[in-house]
Amino acid sequence: MKNFFKDIIRQLDIIGQCGKYNVPLRQCPQFLFLIMGIITVAAMLAVYFIGLYYNGDPEKIALVVIALATAMMVLSFIIVHSFEQLAETSRLKTEFISIVSHQIRSPLTNLKWIVEILTSGILGKTENKQSEYFKILKENLERMQKLVSELLTVSRIEATKLILKKENFSMENLARDLVSEFAPISKSSHVEIKVITEGKVPKVCGDPFQVLQVVENLVYNAIRYIGFATDNADNAANAKHGEVEIRLYGKGKYVYCQVKDNGIGIPKEDQKYIFQKFFRAENVRRYQTSGSGLGLYIAKNIVERSGGKIGFLSREGEGTTFWFRLPAASNHKDKTANKIQKINPKFNDKQNQNIKS
Amino acid sequence: MKNILFIEDEAVMQKAVSEFLGVHGYNVISALDGDLGINAAKSQKPDLILLDIILPKKDGFDVLKELKEDEATKSIPIIVLTNLSQMNDVSKMMEMGVTTYLVKSDQSLRDILAIVQKTLEEG
Numbered sequence: 001m002k003n004f005f006k007d008i009i010r011q012l013d014i015i016g017q018c019g020k021y022n023v024p025l026r027q028c029p030q031f032l033f034l035i036m037g038i039i040t041v042a043a044m045l046a047v048y049f050i051g052l053y054y055n056g057d058p059e060k061i062a063l064v065v066i067a068l069a070t071a072m073m074v075l076s077f078i079i080v081h082s083f084e085q086l087a088e089t090s091r092l093k094t095e096f097i098s099i100v101s102h103q104i105r106s107p108l109t110n111l112k113w114i115v116e117i118l119t120s121g122i123l124g125k126t127e128n129k130q131s132e133y134f135k136i137l138k139e140n141l142e143r144m145q146k147l148v149s150e151l152l153t154v155s156r157i158e159a160t161k162l163i164l165k166k167e168n169f170s171m172e173n174l175a176r177d178l179v180s181e182f183a184p185i186s187k188s189s190h191v192e193i194k195v196i197t198e199g200k201v202p203k204v205c206g207d208p209f210q211v212l213q214v215v216e217n218l219v220y221n222a223i224r225y226i227g228f229a230t231d232n233a234d235n236a237a238n239a240k241h242g243e244v245e246i247r248l249y250g251k252g253k254y255v256y257c258q259v260k261d262n263g264i265g266i267p268k269e270d271q272k273y274i275f276q277k278f279f280r281a282e283n284v285r286r287y288q289t290s291g292s293g294l295g296l297y298i299a300k301n302i303v304e305r306s307g308g309k310i311g312f313l314s315r316e317g318e319g320t321t322f323w324f325r326l327p328a329a330s331n332h333k334d335k336t337a338n339k340i341q342k343i344n345p346k347f348n349d350k351q352n353q354n355i356k357s
Numbered sequence: 358m359k360n361i362l363f364i365e366d367e368a369v370m371q372k373a374v375s376e377f378l379g380v381h382g383y384n385v386i387s388a389l390d391g392d393l394g395i396n397a398a399k400s401q402k403p404d405l406i407l408l409d410i411i412l413p414k415k416d417g418f419d420v421l422k423e424l425k426e427d428e429a430t431k432s433i434p435i436i437v438l439t440n441l442s443q444m445n446d447v448s449k450m451m452e453m454g455v456t457t458y459l460v461k462s463d464q465s466l467r468d469i470l471a472i473v474q475k476t477l478e479e480g
Contacts, residue, residue, distance in 0.1 A: 105440045106367060109461045113373040116466050122380045145462055152442075163444040 029084035036076035044069050097155040101148045108148065112141050150294040157301045164207040164305055168329035171204050171255055172197055175246045178215055191223050191242030198249035203329035206306040214302050217295035218259040218322045219244060225263035225284065254325040265316040275300040359477055362386045362403035364394030364420060366412050377466040378473065391415025395423050398430050405477055410439040410446065421453050434476050
């Protein structure tokens with residue numbers, strides 16, 4: 001009997017089919033079909049035995065059982081079919097985003113390299129006016145590349161293909177390197193970025209490249225939204241001095257990172273949607289139409305998949321503090337350290353730049 | 358002058374990289390598919406190979422395998438230059454013996470030049 005059920009489960013290939021759709025078991029059409037089948041059989045048996053218990057007419061009982069079975073089968077079919085269509089649509093959408101993003105990457109790289117050749121001066125000097133337009137072209141290419149990268153990350157998250165490495169690394173080094181990276185943009189936006197550490201900050205266990213993406217998104221948002229606060233001040237005297245503070249500390253088994261700004265803040269009614277895909281707060285949309293609304297969705301997914309937690313405190317007009325925590329590194333020697341160091345050279349030994357992404 | 362073999366099926370990328378590295382003193386040999394790349398590597402013995410993964414005829418994995426199995430080409434440093442950034446592709450290529458893995462869209466031509474120079478210096 002046990003083997004009989006095992007054979008049925010093997011024949012239905014529930015695990016394989018659910019894997020194809022990349023949905024949790026409870027939303028998998030094949031699994032639902034099996035559950036509905038069990039419920040139908042149980043309902044038929046229940047009706048039959050209740051009928052017998054009350055000494056009902058066997059013919060009438062049989063008719064009720066048949067009618068019930070038919071209704072249950074039709075209902076099961078409709079529910080399972082609907083779930084199957086939803087799961088398939090979701091799978092196709094994720095696949096579509098992935099394919100399109102990959103296909104867009106190549107022509108974007110071509111354009112980026114050509115602009116680099118044109119502005120490098122190797123083909124002759126460019127006029128000031130030309131340089132100005134090349135700069136605009138370059139900036140717009142970078143925006144498109146960022147969007148494509150975000151879409152690819154989202155498609156990987158949804159297809160559960162985002163592989164996160166476990167590596168011990170220093171959050172302090174990561175934050176300080178990031179501040180240097182942001183120096184040109186923070187200078188042009190008149191925003192000061194500070195890294196503050198409380199005591200000795202333990203190393204973090206996670207994927208350094210993905211965690212870098214999280215901090216990058218939070219700092220980038222902070223700079224942009226301070227910009228709006230400054231731009232919309234009534235006069236120069238009211239203009240805010242932009243400040244972004246990256247605070248790091250260890251507490252219990254976790255390392256905490258806070259990114260605090262004195263920007264425009266998030267309206268209370270928008271706060272519950274802030275980590276949703278493609279969501280952009282109302283006050284942000286009012287001042288800037290560009291922005292994908294994917295950064296915080298990606299950040300939340302990376303942090304939670306790394307065994308951490310993310311949250312924020314915000315008041316409109318005063319500023320926002322995003323925080324996240326990640327598991328602190330354990331004391332055991334990390335065998336993969338060298339390999340990952342090669343993958344994420346930005347905040348590691350510069351001699352090991354073997355993989356750059 | 359150092360010879361660099363660039364195995365890449367996108368003509369625009371071939372042109373951009375050849376132009377840029379050429380100006381900085383390198384001779385770039387172009388191969389537009391995997392088969393041509395293997396033949397060029399065996400016949401011309403370049404000092405370094407830039408290799409894409411998605412290629413006609415033979416893909417980057419096949420090209421790499423064949424070059425690493427051949428005594429004459431196995432010690433040539435190979436830099437993978439691709440738009441595939443999945444961790445499993447990176448790991449597989451690293452295990453097969455590539456020197457460096459670069460994601461094209463994240464690199465400028467200056468970055469590529471710096472890595473080429475560094476790889477050749479290290480021999």
